[in-house]
Amino acid sequence: MVRSPYIDKKGLKKGAWSEDEDNKLRAYVLRYGHWNWRQLPKFAGLSRCGKSCRLRWMNYLRPGLKRGNYTVEEEDLIIKLHEQLGNRWSAIAGKLPGRSDNEVKNFWHTRLRKRINQDPRSTKIIKQTSDQKTGHMHDANQIKLSAGISDSDSNEKREMEPNIAAAAPVADTKMSSLICDSSLSDSNSSVEYSFAESFESFWTQPFILDASHNSNVLALPPMEEEFTFLSPPMFIYDGMD
DNA sequence: AATCATGGCAACCGCACCACG
DNA sequence: TCGTGGTGCGGTTGCCATGAT
Numbered sequence: 001m002v003r004s005p006y007i008d009k010k011g012l013k014k015g016a017w018s019e020d021e022d023n024k025l026r027a028y029v030l031r032y033g034h035w036n037w038r039q040l041p042k043f044a045g046l047s048r049c050g051k052s053c054r055l056r057w058m059n060y061l062r063p064g065l066k067r068g069n070y071t072v073e074e075e076d077l078i079i080k081l082h083e084q085l086g087n088r089w090s091a092i093a094g095k096l097p098g099r100s101d102n103e104v105k106n107f108w109h110t111r112l113r114k115r116i117n118q119d120p121r122s123t124k125i126i127k128q129t130s131d132q133k134t135g136h137m138h139d140a141n142q143i144k145l146s147a148g149i150s151d152s153d154s155n156e157k158r159e160m161e162p163n164i165a166a167a168a169p170v171a172d173t174k175m176s177s178l179i180c181d182s183s184l185s186d187s188n189s190s191v192e193y194s195f196a197e198s199f200e201s202f203w204t205q206p207f208i209l210d211a212s213h214n215s216n217v218l219a220l221p222p223m224e225e226e227f228t229f230l231s232p233p234m235f236i237y238d239g240m241d
Numbered sequence: 242a243a244t245c246a247t248g249g250c251a252a253c254c255g256c257a258c259c260a261c262g
Numbered sequence: 263t264c265g266t267g268g269t270g271c272g273g274t275t276g277c278c279a280t281g282a283t
Contacts, residue, residue, distance in 0.1 A: 003252060003276055038268065055252065090271060106250050
């Protein structure tokens with residue numbers, strides 16, 4: 001179902017991820033955070049480009065990701081959000097706890113579009129989608145306006161991701177990545193709040209997966225699993241003695 | 242049983258944005 | 263102000279699974 005693994009001309013591995021690679025990446029990020037995606041694969045002992053690592057982490061390995069079946073509520077929410085936001089999958093995914101933008105996007109293309117096509121009441125949505133395809137897409141700012149999203153939202157999102165190179169503690173790094181993932185969240189969203197809340201203690205406590213409420217949540221490998229990592233470079237403030 | 246068509250999804254690619262020097 | 267590097271996003275592709283013929 002996935003691309004066959006191969007080595008590109010730069011010697012970087014591409015295509016499907018092996019279980020071993022997954023474990024290495026997962027273990028490294030959980031231990032050190034993603035302080036720099038570009039450098040990370042080197043330190044984690046992976047022959048992958050940083051982008052590939054990031055994608056794998058965000059879409060597959062990230063803790064709390066749900067896999068598989070969408071509830072009717074989720075489907076309806078995606079349709080509603082797509083009507084408001086257009087193809088801004090990351091924003092839509094941000095409102096769906098445990099879903100990645102890629103997954104939502106795929107789900108839309110494979111299932112919901114069909115469902116909407118069969119539902120004549122949804123012509124408005126179809127029109128908007130096709131307009132975007134044919135270049136009649138709203139200006140990004142227009143979309144933001146119609147969806148009640150201000151530029152400050154996206155700025156705010158960027159600011160949520162602190163500059164890790166500035167010697168931020170690893171725990172903060174990890175937290176920031178999670179917070180950032182629920183981007184464009186609106187403070188009134190109880191769903192969003194509960195998601196953030198449920199992970200608040202995640203980085204401050206040993207990772208114990210509570211999948212009792214959701215069997216779709218990915219299980220993590222045992223923490224005792226050992227990999228040989230290079231520690232991330234230490235960022236020592238040398239401006240003063 | 243074999244072949245073909247379609248669905249589904251992981252992963253890649255290119256672009257845009259932002260921070261920083 | 264400009265160039266560069268890092269990151270995130272959306273569109274697209276590749277390939278396996280499954281169903282239809």
